[in-house]
Amino acid sequence: MFLAIVSCKDKVNTSRANEVVSGQGHPKLILTKQGVLDIKKALGTVPIFDASLSATKAEVDAEIEEGIDVPVPKDLSGGYTHERHKRNFLMLQKAGVLFQILDNDKYAIYVRDMLMAYAKLYPTLPVHPQTRSYARGKLFWQCLNDSNWLVYTAQAYDCVYEWLSEKDRNILENDLFIPFAKFISEGNPQFFNRVHNHSTWGNVAVGMLALVIDNDELLENALIGLKVDNLKAGMKDNDGGLIQVEGQKLGFYGNLDEPFSPDGYYNEGPYYQRYAMYPFLIFAQALQNVKPELKVLEYKDGVLLKAVNALINLTDANGNFFPLNDGQKGMSYYTDALVSAVDIAYYYGGKNPELLSIAKKQNKVVLDDTGLSVAMGVKAGLELPFQKKSINLSDGKNGDEGGVGVLRSHGLELVYKYASQGSSHGHYDKLSFSLYENGNEVIQDYGLSRFVNIEQKGGGNYLKENKTWAKQTIAHNTLSVNGQNHFKGKFEIGSKHHSELYFYNDEQPNVQIISATEDNAYPGTKMLRTFALVKDGDFEKPFVIDLLKVKSLTKNQYDLPYYYLGHIMKTNFEYNSFSQLKPLGKNNGYQHLWNEALGKPTEDYTVFSWKNNNLFYTLTTTSSKADQLILARIGANDPEYNLRKDPSFILRRKDVKNTTFASVIESHGSYSPVSELALNAYSHLSSLKIILDNEDYTAIELITKSNKSKVFILSNKDNSKDKNHNIKIGDKNYNWIGAYYYR
The missing domain is CATH 2.70.98.70 (Beta-galactosidase; Chain A, domain 5)
Incomplete structure (x- = not known):
């Protein structure tokens, strides 16, 4: 098996990751059982964490009051069904976290009921009616957004896994999750098997689910790509991007190898590096928790942690990313993807106090072990100014x-x-x-x-x-x-x-x-x-x-x-x-x-x-x-x-x-x-x-x-x-x- 032979030549500081014991049950991806205990002990004493928790609770409570809506997909980006499904996966992930931290069953019920609604809808869906994408999804017009959905909902599933009955888990996995993962991978190799930020999301989506349900086959596909004999080398997508070239490493590791330079620069530019950093880092965090022997944060001389530093250095004085290549102006390190990136880089990267100054500006943290660590560092006044030099x-x-x-x-x-x-x-x-x-x-x-x-x-x-x-x-x-x-x-x-x-x-x-x-x-x-x-x-x-x-x-x-x-x-x-x-x-x-x-x-x-x-x-x-x-x-x-x-x-x-x-x-x-x-x-x-x-x-x-x-x-x-x-x-x-x- 590939999982047993991955090795790394170089070392970075991941001592925290090595403290985690594999096979501890659920939650285990981003939140851990020990992390939940630590968070509960600290509640009410760490201002940024408490404020982040309060804001999340208010947001999810309002959604629960509104009720669950899982519409039949029909729209492109910005349309109601697109935005509703996007909102749903964000709320699912947050509700799962709230269940773990607050021990309130209403959040688990919300996650279960919405996932069951998706399990009922998903088997009935053809590919999305909008035909613009080279790889159409089912919930969304492109597989990219379907992958977004699975990255977040896998976290929600992990948080309620042990609360759910075995019958519920069987329904969710057989009618929703496994078919979903196979559709965006085996069903769309032109999407899944290439080096591109799209594929990173696809690889991570399948990999996150694989870690939740302990599926080695899905995990291997996520890490090194599909073994597809009939995919033509040099094939292109509709944007002119190469899908696969002969001898190219694919999967999560391929997307770590090819686009990133040793300095942590991502060849698509900072706008898409920002977009890709969430799946890269959230999966790396999950792998550190579940498969610490892979030492993924040490891969390629710790390139993922370097990438966070590179990204921050590719912002102007207001924190906005320089719009190199395709890039929307105004995107900044205040985005949730960079909140997560800063927290993870601080926790696993040696607790650089300069990152705390960025976190303090962001004024929120992720509700997990990494966010708690950052919040405690800010509370202790450990931050130093992030020195953006030439x-x-x-x-x-x-x-x-x-x-x-x-x-x-x-x-x-x-x-x-x-x-x-x-x-x-x-x-x-x-x-x-x-x-x-x-x-x-x-x-x-x-x-x-x-x-x-x-x-x-x-x-x-x-x-x-x-x-x-x-x-x-x-x-x-x-x-x-x-x-x-x-x-x-x-x-x-x-x-x-x-x-x-x-x-x-x-x-x-x-x-x-x-x-x-x-x-x-x-x-x-x-x-x-x-x-x-x-x-x-x-x-x-x-x-x-x-x-x-x-x-x-x-x-x-x-x-x-x-x-x-x-x-x-x-x-x-x-x-x-x-x-x-x-x-x-x-x-x-x-x-x-x-x-x-x-x-x-x-x-x-x-x-x-x-x-x-x-x-x-x-x-x-x-x-x-x-x-x-x-x-x-x-x-x-x-x-x-x-x-x-x-x-x-x-x-x-x-x-x-x-x-x-x-x-x-x-x-x-x-x-x-x-x-x-x-x-x-x-x-x-x-x-x-x-x-x-x-x-x-x-x-x-x-x-x-x-x-x-x-x-x-x-x-x-x-x-x-x-x-x-x-x-x-x-x-x-x-x-x-x-x-x-x-x-």
């Missing part, structure tokens, strides 16, 4: 498929994506970036095109504009060549390639820097893009240097957009606004951009300033008189108003092979609508120019308004930290050690 997270199974870097300094956060494709949720945006200040977007990434669970908008699912706009290269702050997408916008090509880290250095707090290359997005064209977040006493705040060097075998049109947010203040160029708007192009996302105005540089540097959130920002970029400066706005060819009408400033350079874009982004000054006073509303720069640009080095000079010269030099070929460089520019010698120079 970080570089590798991507790929082995950490060698690019990555995501976050540079942080004095409220500014620059997010640089040079990662792999990111599975079916990936966007075509190599070397793209976004910029935040104090949790507010300055230069934005659009995120996804979807109104999640809002029925009026496409049934709450992905809109067609997600493919025609949000995934397109021009929709991001990165280079578009000849109006085309990276990798021609094809998943099959993009999934074969990734950008490469050139170097990352956060050792000097005044100059934090990250640089990466991309050689495959456009065959014959190579890009090297470098970002430096610089703290300099001659500037009010840290500023960003953006250096993009392009080499190509052919002459091209280069478009470099900046999706700023706010109101234009000032430019140093004149532009003509169009009285009749036309799209900027016909395809590849350009069809969704209104061409609002067109300008030409009047100097060898271009200045573009705007105001947002009562702060001022200026983009200064080197330019030539042949460049075009485009003021664009999202929203063309959008008859159903599915897109936000956000602005963009696009630098267009035509008919050139090799070129370098050198830019500086400053945050400066403020405006008070109360005093009606604008302070420091203008850029600190009087000019910006490229003073050297060859195969070996690129150098730019910044001249401040006080006539001080600042020089930044990048070594384009040698990224060694120890290399001694000595070059002459004009009549001045520059000598330094390492890949860059700034003074």
